Amino acid sequence: MNQNLQSLFRIAHKPEKIGIGLMSGTSLDGLDIALCRFKGNGLNTAFELLQFITLPYEEHFKQEVHEVFSRRLADLEKVTLLNAFIGNFHGELILQALAKWDVKPADVDFIASHGQTIYHAPKSLHKQAEYPNATLQIGDGDHLAVKTGILTISDFRQKHIAGGGEGAPLALYGDVLLGSKPGEDRILLNIGGIANLTYLPADGDLNKVICTDIGPGNTLIDAACREYFDRPYDKDSLIALSGNVNQDLLKALLSHPFFKEKAPKTTGPELFSLAYVEDAKQLAGLKDISAEDLVSTLSEFTAKSIADFIKANLPANSKIFTSGGGAKNQFVINCLKHLLHAESIFNTEALDIDPDAKEAILFALLGNEALSGEPMKIGTNPAVLMGKFSFPL
Numbered sequence: 001m002n003q004n005l006q007s008l009f010r011i012a013h014k015p016e017k018i019g020i021g022l023m024s025g026t027s028l029d030g031l032d033i034a035l036c037r038f039k040g041n042g043l044n045t046a047f048e049l050l051q052f053i054t055l056p057y058e059e060h061f062k063q064e065v066h067e068v069f070s071r072r073l074a075d076l077e078k079v080t081l082l083n084a085f086i087g088n089f090h091g092e093l094i095l096q097a098l099a100k101w102d103v104k105p106a107d108v109d110f111i112a113s114h115g116q117t118i119y120h121a122p123k124s125l126h127k128q129a130e131y132p133n134a135t136l137q138i139g140d141g142d143h144l145a146v147k148t149g150i151l152t153i154s155d156f157r158q159k160h161i162a163g164g165g166e167g168a169p170l171a172l173y174g175d176v177l178l179g180s181k182p183g184e185d186r187i188l189l190n191i192g193g194i195a196n197l198t199y200l201p202a203d204g205d206l207n208k209v210i211c212t213d214i215g216p217g218n219t220l221i222d223a224a225c226r227e228y229f230d231r232p233y234d235k236d237s238l239i240a241l242s243g244n245v246n247q248d249l250l251k252a253l254l255s256h257p258f259f260k261e262k263a264p265k266t267t268g269p270e271l272f273s274l275a276y277v278e279d280a281k282q283l284a285g286l287k288d289i290s291a292e293d294l295v296s297t298l299s300e301f302t303a304k305s306i307a308d309f310i311k312a313n314l315p316a317n318s319k320i321f322t323s324g325g326g327a328k329n330q331f332v333i334n335c336l337k338h339l340l341h342a343e344s345i346f347n348t349e350a351l352d353i354d355p356d357a358k359e360a361i362l363f364a365l366l367g368n369e370a371l372s373g374e375p376m377k378i379g380t381n382p383a384v385l386m387g388k389f390s391f392p393l
């Protein structure tokens with residue numbers, strides 16, 4: 001037997017596995033690296049987070065990715081170069097993290113890598129009947145495997161699409177495993193570049209689980225901060241707090257048909273961009289708005305779209321647990337509390353899940369499933385095992 005398959009067979013049979021989950025999200029702030037230990041699979045997974053780090057991206061790298069990120073027209077050579085470069089670069093960052101933690105690459109059984117989404121095009125976006133849902137993550141797994149010497153599983157989203165989904169959100173698999181509690185209706189709300197949530201019903205019925213994108217999380221707030229303040233994001237909501245919400249613009253921002261589409265649905269910065277904001281300004285008949293008022297309005301927009309979705313679709317008594325960088329945006333969280341009449345909104349720390357690490361843990365879990373799990377049917381999501389295998393040799 002091919003020695004790669006032999007080693008794959010050996011790792012898949014190990015009762016306990018050490019895996020690294022990698023997430024590089026739409027905010028492009030850095031690479032999240034989670035080192036985890038797993039026993040078992042599916043609903044019987046025992047999991048432990050051993051180490052977590054976010055290694056921030058340098059400005060130059062962010063600019064290179066922004067050249068092709070969520071653009072309909074991009075330099076194909078740049079895409080090709082970045083695909084190989086990011087695979088190798090993420091491999092280097094893993095080696096740095098392992099050295100810092102004093103862990104040998106040989107002690108890690110697998111890497112599960114999300115890659116970098118550069119374009120997400122569900123049918124609701126591209127509207128071309130002859131084409132399927134589609135999405136593109138770059139940062140090829142072979143480069144990671146060869147650079148680190150560790151078996152790498154990558155490109156998880158294609159199988160979800162092939163099975164009838166939109167390629168996202170994949171959070172539901174991890175959320176069900178880590179977040180469910182009998183007797184409690186729960187909402188795990190991730191506010192990253194895009195906001196998404198998983199509803200976990202109190203009776204544990206997997207058919208009732210809902211996992212969907214909702215709309216913009218930080219993506220528009222970040223884009224406005226970059227454009228008008230030369231800052232990557234609105235740290236501690238200082239800009240939003242210094243402005244006022246423009247109600248006409250807010251109404252126009254909320255009027256897009258995406259918000260009326262039935263869940264599950266997905267979206268990205270391809271739709272929610274500064275061009276979207278310009279269109280909304282026109283719709284509202286608004287010529288001028290101060291940059292501070294714009295950031296306040298976009299922050300309220302994030303909170304209002306999330307609250308509207310929850311009020312219209314989910315039980316009112318659900319307990320909410322937030323994660324993602326947007327959970328640190330107090331303006332957004334306070335608006336949410338106000339709109340939902342919620343006394344408290346927790347973050348996933350209350351569930352013993354590091355809110356910054358949650359998505360990287362999710363991919364490690366998906367890697368563990370790819371190696372030795374079985375397809376799971378949850379809600380209307382495709383029952384598929386996701387991920388492609390890359391070998392070091």
Ligand SMILES: Nc1ncnc2c1ncn2[C@@H]1O[C@H](COP(=O)(O)OP(=O)(O)OP(=O)(O)O)[C@@H](O)[C@H]1O
Nearest residue numbers: 025026027192193194218233235236324325326328
């Ligand atoms: N202290 C803070 N105050 C306000 N906003 C913050 C703060 N810290 C982080 N953020 C927001 O969180 C963002 C990063 O979030 P995160 O890393 O969860 O996104 P991501 O993983 O790239 O997104 P996605 O889940 O959509 O792929 C920043 O760009 C910023 O908007």
Ligand SMILES: CC(=O)N[C@H]1[C@@H]2OC[C@@H](O2)[C@@H](O)[C@@H]1O[C@H](C)C(=O)O
Nearest residue numbers: 117120168169170171192194196359
């Ligand atoms: C195509 C893509 O990269 N989508 C991301 C993005 O970031 C948040 C939201 O949009 C979510 O749908 C997804 O990521 C998470 C990890 C998911 O699949 O659950």
